[in-house]
Amino acid sequence: MSASRDDILQELGLWPRWQRRDAADSSGAGASPAADVEPAALRSAGDPPANEPLMQGVHDRGYLPHLKDEGGNYFVTFRLADSLPAAVLKNLEAVPEKQKSRKVEEYLDAGHGECLLGRPEMAAMMKQTLLKFDGERYHLHAWIIMPNHVHLLIEPAAGQSLSEVLQGIKSVSAREGNKLLKREGEFWQKESYDHLIRDDADRARCVEYIVQNPVKAGLAKNAGEYLYSSAFQQAVDAGESPALQKPAPQKQIAKAAAVTQPLSLDARAADIAGMEWPALKQCVTDCCACPLHKGRHKTVFGVGDEAANWMFVGEGPGAEEDIKGEPFVGQAGKLLDNMLAAIKLKRGENVYIANVVKCRPPNNRNPEPLEVEQCEPVLHRQIELIRPKLIIALGKVAAVNLLKREASVASMRGKVHEYRGTPMIVTYHPAYLLRSLPEKAKAWEDLCFAVETMRGLQSGEAAPT
Numbered sequence: 001m002s003a004s005r006d007d008i009l010q011e012l013g014l015w016p017r018w019q020r021r022d023a024a025d026s027s028g029a030g031a032s033p034a035a036d037v038e039p040a041a042l043r044s045a046g047d048p049p050a051n052e053p054l055m056q057g058v059h060d061r062g063y064l065p066h067l068k069d070e071g072g073n074y075f076v077t078f079r080l081a082d083s084l085p086a087a088v089l090k091n092l093e094a095v096p097e098k099q100k101s102r103k104v105e106e107y108l109d110a111g112h113g114e115c116l117l118g119r120p121e122m123a124a125m126m127k128q129t130l131l132k133f134d135g136e137r138y139h140l141h142a143w144i145i146m147p148n149h150v151h152l153l154i155e156p157a158a159g160q161s162l163s164e165v166l167q168g169i170k171s172v173s174a175r176e177g178n179k180l181l182k183r184e185g186e187f188w189q190k191e192s193y194d195h196l197i198r199d200d201a202d203r204a205r206c207v208e209y210i211v212q213n214p215v216k217a218g219l220a221k222n223a224g225e226y227l228y229s230s231a232f233q234q235a236v237d238a239g240e241s242p243a244l245q246k247p248a249p250q251k252q253i254a255k256a257a258a259v260t261q262p263l264s265l266d267a268r269a270a271d272i273a274g275m276e277w278p279a280l281k282q283c284v285t286d287c288c289a290c291p292l293h294k295g296r297h298k299t300v301f302g303v304g305d306e307a308a309n310w311m312f313v314g315e316g317p318g319a320e321e322d323i324k325g326e327p328f329v330g331q332a333g334k335l336l337d338n339m340l341a342a343i344k345l346k347r348g349e350n351v352y353i354a355n356v357v358k359c360r361p362p363n364n365r366n367p368e369p370l371e372v373e374q375c376e377p378v379l380h381r382q383i384e385l386i387r388p389k390l391i392i393a394l395g396k397v398a399a400v401n402l403l404k405r406e407a408s409v410a411s412m413r414g415k416v417h418e419y420r421g422t423p424m425i426v427t428y429h430p431a432y433l434l435r436s437l438p439e440k441a442k443a444w445e446d447l448c449f450a451v452e453t454m455r456g457l458q459s460g461e462a463a464p465t
Ligand code: SF4
Pocket: 284, 287, 288, 289, 290, 291, 292, 293, 299, 357, 358, 359, 371, 374, 375
């Protein structure tokens, strides 16, 4: 029979740590998880005294790695460099230890400092960093990215120390964050704070604390609505759409008035609607808003003239597009290029090409409604920025998702539709034409109709219907 975790801990002299702890401190219930006391025997050089709850389990890159239980779960907090000035901590010196952690959390939740993680592109970067090695170097059981700090319930993988794991997360996110901000300098406070989970009740309390943090801070009405959280991500990964079911109003963070935290699909759309090209492209590169992010190699943003009169929209990337990060490559792409050439157009010159979803659906299936809903704000913004005179929807999936009604391509051809005020014509998808050669003649008719329509639009005449 294999030894239980408790047996192993006992053998290592680490058990029963929570029984020892309970004897020393019975203040856990109802307090911030960070307010628990870690036994002095488990502290490494440089750790503060065991009777200082706020600073328990402090990690500092200058110290040796901590002695930590193999397979342990930790509640971890790390904070942006400007989130908690030294002067504030000094003021808290007079506060009784058991209240100090709660005071610190309240201070952080009030949104002090620049709250850089409240910016969508920064929060997306942080989320991508956290998820990158989840399941490999560590297991994230719960996480939340607050505007000026991060909480995790994390379990380092075998052979990984908590110190190494945290240092990796913080150094990568600091580098990427500074790159996004185009600046250098200290990003995180040097120390991180951790608390070893001691039993199931303790774990449940910490998870609840993490999940409810945005609600407590007034950033969401319900925990699952907060975009940059494990609660939201789990719902999305399960194919649910929590934000759509429970839209929440966007709320400004108290001090950082210019910094807002997107809470729902509506808020995501509002954020994306204000982005210029660089932020929009970065937002897609970092996007994990729907399950398609899990299988992609590259996001496929779109390509072409950003002031084009013509915009061609397909459904989603295929295998080659996923590898290359460009829409309509391979055989279907060549056919599209030939179609463009037939009407004297060229990819990249007065033409922009994009898809409804920016990540490849597995096995080239059609994108699901949730995936389209999450990705659509990006396409909206692309169209707003390009302001094409005419959109050509390539294939049924693109046309149906843009027009929001079920219909066949045959029934939609030969008419000028409208997508958010922009004239739109529907034709067959090049991949379909490769399989159905007789339909090429119809596609040629559609292109001629599109040229005629464009001519009318450019000369100010009413578009043919
Ligand atoms: S398909 Fe769109 S919404 Fe989904 S992860 Fe990719 S970029 Fe984000």
